[in-house]
Amino acid sequence: MRKPVSLPSFEYYLSKLSDNDETLVTVLKGHLVVEALLVEIIQLEFSKNNDFLSEKPWRWSFPQKVNWCIKNGYLTGNKGDALKDFNNVRNDFTHILGYQLTFDRVLNLADKFGNDEFSDITLSKEWYEINDVIIEILNIIFCDLALVLSEKGGADYMSQ
Template identity: 35%
Template sequence: MLNTKKGTFYEKNFLSHGELIKDISNQNIPQVVLKGHLHIERALENIIRESFENPNLLLTEKSMFSNKLSLVSALGIVPHEYTVALKYFNKIRNKFSHDLEFKLEEEELAQLVNRLDSKTKEFYEGLLRQDTPEEDEYMRYISLFPYKLMFVVISLFVKLIEYHRSYLTDPIVEELFKLHILKKEILGKDEDFQKAYIDDRYNELEKTLHIFYEENLK
């Protein structure tokens, strides 16, 4: 169900985006991975809390990142292709957590980028191109390893939120479209009851979407 109350989707997700940027902007590789992982895991937990009546039965101290990701994927909130990169990112995070000598290499970052699903990769590449300065200066800038890693983490986080938003709103948009087609089909016919129902339902759904975007996506 789409929760239109202000402070749910907006505060739990888009405000966290600002916190993520703040936490990983120091270019410290282990911190980018560990902090980024924590923010993504918190976003997964928020999605689960929004999706179940009794989420605490699932979000226990023994719940692992992989379990939360699998659950969100099983619900159809994120496509399987998206989970591939996050599983690899989780492996990188575990290496930092359990091996003091571990260092992330360019090859592993390249492997992570290659595992991004098409939409997340498109967003990542957009970050690389954003506000492009002079070409030589820009190429030196994006060749810096920490920035590439930061952009990957940001992309994974943002697309998780966007997949969740689509999961919430797409069914309503689809029903609005079907109602619009149905209304056109009975136009001019003596179907007052059906017309009244369609109008009422259409207005209800439209209002729900309007409130959601107005209150949560400012």
């Protein structure tokens, strides 16, 4: 169960307005892009089968979209699980007041996406910020999903 890390108070909100929320913004905006790509993949398949009027994948939960993509061969189970873990990071940011993403959690997530650039934890913590690793993870996700979409006859976001 998710519980607030900080007490909910108006003073807390006001004091945090000036904090650097770069990682929070990167996760939330990146998640929106990832979810939009998943919806495009699903809608592309529905349009091929003339089912696009009966289904509304933009209303599905993130895990439902990922599970549909796994079931229909657009994602491997491992990639799908990694996407769900990324979704859990996003959920922690949006549902736990005061949530702070740890370097260990983000390195673990990078590993699940097959990024071995951060395999030396000591050097990674010295050379990179958490937001840098999140950006790398989002680049991997975007490239994977954009390639799937393009290969299936959808928009080619890789060349834009």
